[in-house]
Amino acid sequence: MFRIFLTLCLLVGATPALAGETLRIGTQKTGTFAWQLDVIRRHDLATGLDLKISEYASPDAGKLALNSGSVDLAVVDWLWVARSRALGAKLLFYPYSSAVGSIMVKDNSPLRKIGDLKGRVLAIAGGPLDKSWLIVQATAMRQGIDLKREATLEFGAPPLIFQKLQQGEAEASLNFWNFCARLEAQGYRRLLDVRDAEVALGLEQPVALIGYAFSEEFAASHKHTIDRFIAAARSADDIMLRSDEEWDALRPLMNAEDEWTFKVYRDRTRDGIPRRPVAAEAADARTLFGTLAAVGGPELVGPQQELDPGLYYQPAPLGD
Numbered sequence: 001m002f003r004i005f006l007t008l009c010l011l012v013g014a015t016p017a018l019a020g021e022t023l024r025i026g027t028q029k030t031g032t033f034a035w036q037l038d039v040i041r042r043h044d045l046a047t048g049l050d051l052k053i054s055e056y057a058s059p060d061a062g063k064l065a066l067n068s069g070s071v072d073l074a075v076v077d078w079l080w081v082a083r084s085r086a087l088g089a090k091l092l093f094y095p096y097s098s099a100v101g102s103i104m105v106k107d108n109s110p111l112r113k114i115g116d117l118k119g120r121v122l123a124i125a126g127g128p129l130d131k132s133w134l135i136v137q138a139t140a141m142r143q144g145i146d147l148k149r150e151a152t153l154e155f156g157a158p159p160l161i162f163q164k165l166q167q168g169e170a171e172a173s174l175n176f177w178n179f180c181a182r183l184e185a186q187g188y189r190r191l192l193d194v195r196d197a198e199v200a201l202g203l204e205q206p207v208a209l210i211g212y213a214f215s216e217e218f219a220a221s222h223k224h225t226i227d228r229f230i231a232a233a234r235s236a237d238d239i240m241l242r243s244d245e246e247w248d249a250l251r252p253l254m255n256a257e258d259e260w261t262f263k264v265y266r267d268r269t270r271d272g273i274p275r276r277p278v279a280a281e282a283a284d285a286r287t288l289f290g291t292l293a294a295v296g297g298p299e300l301v302g303p304q305q306e307l308d309p310g311l312y313y314q315p316a317p318l319g320d
Helices: 032-042 059-068 078-086 131-142 158-166 177-185 194-200 216-221 223-242 244-254 259-272 278-296
Strands: 006-011 021-028 049-056 073-077 091-097 102-105 121-125 152-156 172-175 189-193 210-215
Touching (some): 032 049, 049 059, 059 073, 059 210, 078 210, 091 278, 102 177, 121 158, 131 172, 131 194, 131 278, 158 172, 158 177, 177 189, 210 216, 216 223, 244 259
Parallel strands (some): 121 172
Antiparallel strands (some): 073 210, 091 210, 102 172
């Protein structure tokens, strides 16, 4: 069973007027959200909030904790929240990161574009309904390429897909962004970034496919708490964007194998930080959801073919 590995109470100095505002947060121990939370803690950005952090072994454990009510907020998959909402769960979503994977090949590979994957072995992290794969698949279809028929597909867990490319068992791989970063640090190159594939599908900018999720009920009764946390998270993002020294402090948490991997992790995380209004994010998300619904069907998105307009949470303006 997915169990809590460790529960940490991060007590950040509360002002008398705001004492008692508790927010229970679930995070994957090795995920980038843990880095952001560390910045919030060290810079005392969540003054007035009592952040109770529960660490989990996997993203699925965070989803279970959110569904069970054992945490108030977790960073999870956008599509999972959208599908859950279509099935009746009253969850809200606020963008956290647009960092996603890529199709990676060896630097000396003759493969240069998506059409070159025809007749090749493409190893894919996750399963046939993985969102990154469906985005790539839809992009290829726009070019008249049916990768399901014209390439040999192999699905598996991210570490296995990572090894398949390294060992030559696949000529290209589509993996999660952190595994792609490790490959990039080893000299592999990106044939197609999923972020670029999103834009090719008609989006103005890549959508944050990972975000903060919490229930409508909690947001209604604790709006000030949610808004203060989002403000703290934005401040942490600003620090991570502008300060290289901050990343030196984060390095012990990053499990970077070498200096190059560390820098790729840093730069790809920065690239994924959302910098546009929620309304613009939601507009592109509606376009992407429609595309994914057409490719993946109800098994992927649930019974709704259009994104629920109430999915995205809009915090109050700073200072309110």
